[in-house]
Amino acid sequence: xxxxxxxxxxxRSASAGEIRxxxxxxxxxxHPDRNPGNHQAEEHFKNVNEAYHMLCNPQKKAQYxxxxxxxxxxxxxxxxxxxxxxxxxxxKKYYRWKKASxxxxxxxxxxxxxxxxxxxxxxxxxxFCFAVIHTAHYYVRxxxxxxxxxxxxxxxxxxxxxxxxxxxDAFQMIYNLEKEEPLEYRLAYAKDSLMxxxxxxxxxxxxxxxxQTATEHYQVLMQVEHPIRFETLQNLSMCEYYLGNYAxxxxxxxxxxxxxxxxxxxxYQIGMINMEKLDNPEEAVQYFTLGKKLFKExxxxxxxxxxxxxxxxxxxxxxYYYIFLARAQANFKLKRYKEAxxxxxxxxxxxxxxxxxxxYRAMSRIRNHENINICEDFTRAEQTGLQGIQxxxxxxxx
Numbered sequence: 120x121x122x123x124x125x126x127x128x129x130x131r132s133a134s135a136g137e138i139r140x141x142x143x144x145x146x147x148x149x150h151p152d153r154n155p156g157n158h159q160a161e162e163h164f165k166n167v168n169e170a171y172h173m174l175c176n177p178q179k180k181a182q183y184x185x186x187x188x189x190x191x192x193x194x195x196x197x198x199x200x201x202x203x204x205x206x207x208x209x210x211k212k213y214y215r216w217k218k219a220s221x222x223x224x225x226x227x228x229x230x231x232x233x234x235x236x237x238x239x240x241x242x243x244x245x246x247f248c249f250a251v252i253h254t255a256h257y258y259v260r261x262x263x264x265x266x267x268x269x270x271x272x273x274x275x276x277x278x279x280x281x282x283x284x285x286x287x288d289a290f291q292m293i294y295n296l297e298k299e300e301p302l303e304y305r306l307a308y309a310k311d312s313l314m315x316x317x318x319x320x321x322x323x324x325x326x327x328x329x330x331q332t333a334t335e336h337y338q339v340l341m342q343v344e345h346p347i348r349f350e351t352l353q354n355l356s357m358c359e360y361y362l363g364n365y366a367x368x369x370x371x372x373x374x375x376x377x378x379x380x381x382x383x384x385x386x387y388q389i390g391m392i393n394m395e396k397l398d399n400p401e402e403a404v405q406y407f408t409l410g411k412k413l414f415k416e417x418x419x420x421x422x423x424x425x426x427x428x429x430x431x432x433x434x435x436x437x438x439y440y441y442i443f444l445a446r447a448q449a450n451f452k453l454k455r456y457k458e459a460x461x462x463x464x465x466x467x468x469x470x471x472x473x474x475x476x477x478x479y480r481a482m483s484r485i486r487n488h489e490n491i492n493i494c495e496d497f498t499r500a501e502q503t504g505l506q507g508i509q510x511x512x513x514x515x516x517x
Contacts, residue, residue, distance in 0.1 A: 123170035123183065131184070135175065142171040270296060274309050281313050286339045289313060314343055322354070330358040349375060356388075365396040383438045386410045390445055400449040407446035411465075414439045432469045440469040447479045456487035474505035485515065 124131050127141040145167045147153070154160035174180050273296055280289040293310045300306065321336035337355035341347055356371035369392050376385045386406050394403035418426040418435065447462035463480035466473070481496035494516035501508055 121166070121170075122187065123173050126166050126170040127174070131187075138171065138174050142167060142175075146171075266300070270300070270303065270305065274305070277309065277313070281316070286313075286317055286336070287342070290339070290343045310343070314340065318348075318351070325354050325358060328361075330361045334358040334362065346378070347374060349378060352378075360392070365392050368392060369397070381413060383410055383413060383436075383442065386413075387438060387442055387445065390442075390449070394445065394449050394452070400452040403449045404446060404453065407442055407449060410439075410442035411446060411462075414442065427468060432471075435469055437470075440466055440473070443469065444473075444475055444479075447476065447483070451479055451483055451486075454486070456483040459483040460487070460489075472503055474500040474503040477503070478505055478508065481515075 124133070127133075127138060127145065129137050129141050133141075146164065149160045149164040149167060151157075151161050151164060172179075173183055273292060277289045277292045280286075280292065290310065290313065293306055293313070296303070297306050297310075317336055318340060321333050321340065324330075324333035324336065334355060337351055337358065340351045341355065344351060352371045352375045356368045356375070359365070359368035359371060369389055372385055372389045372392075376382065376389065379385060386409055390403040390406035390410070393399040393406070418430065422430045443462045443466040447459045447466060450456070450459040450462060460480055460483045463476040463483065466476035467480070470476075477496040477500035481493045481500070484491065484493050484496070494512070497508060497512040497516060501512065
């Protein structure tokens with residue numbers, strides 16, 4: 120019988136820790152991985168493994184010691200069937216692992232063949248991808264060049280139309296190109312250049328008082344400018360006014376008013392054209408009322424709500440006076456005499472040296488059957504320079 124203690128190189132009184140330490144030392148020394156092809160080391164490793172599994176189990180170790188010391192043959196075998204199956208299973212598992220490890224990293228002719236084929240496949244795929252990308256890039260560049268040349272031809276055509284005076288057609292052609300290629304900077308540059316040229320031409324015609332031609336060109340600019348420039352609308356309004364197209368003039372001013380809703384000069388112009396040229400005092404009053412509202416808001420912000428007490432009226436801009444006087448005239452036409460009297464009071468407050476508010480206040484009082492201070496208003500109007508009221512003053516101030 121083999122002496123497992125000798126196999127492990129320990130004494131028969133060795134502890135479990137000494138047995139374990141001896142096993143680890145010998146297992147490292149005789150492990151097949153460290154001794155490839157050495158059958159003697161392999162057999163010795165098996166013996167060490169068998170000895171360790173016998174001596175590490177207290178029950179098996181006790182049975183083995185009795186057999187070793189007394190030479191007894193025990194009725195209970197040292198190895199049972201489960202142990203034998205387990206050992207066999209471990210051996211098979213070990214041999215499978217060993218065989219797999221031998222084949223895993225074998226560098227031979229087949230290995231280089233596989234590596235070469237993999238590299239060749241990589242080159243083929245890489246070359247194919249490069250060819251596809253290069254071809255796609257070529258066609259994209261070709262299309263871009265064709266589009267560039269086509270745009271050049273269209274821009275030359277647009278310039279030709281502009282030179283022939285077909286401004287709307289020229290701008291429409293550029294807008295169509297922009298829809299197809301919104302990122303083409305040359306189109307925006309060409310459009311801005313043509314607008315600048317047309318704007319200079321219209322301004323020159325306006326200065327030369329060629330209002331009809333200037334109007335046509337300003338109308339084209341209104342269609343292509345986004346947003347419409349203030350100067351374009353202002354000049355268009357003046358051209359239409361001088362041509363007698365008062366409704367069109369007001370439309371241009373209303374566009375301006377939408378851009379600058381707090382511009383009192385625009386409000387006054389729209390109201391006066393409605394009242395004097397279109398005989399539409401109703402709409403005129405609406406704009407003059409907006410001017411009155413802005414007057415109160417602006418002065419309240421500067422002086423406070425009691426501004427009429429603390430402010431110097433002559434510090435207020437003249438436009439406020441003209442708005443109140445015009446509102447009084449419009450209300451007088453509409454037979455709203457009380458409103459007209461109130462407007463005249465504000466106009467007199469702002470400019471006491473002007474005659475018109477006194478005259479309209481007196482006439483409104485007469486129409487409203489108020490016979491107070493009529494003569495004083497007529498006298499004051501005459502004193503401040505209003506002519507031709509002697510007859511009516513004598514009628515009411517005998």
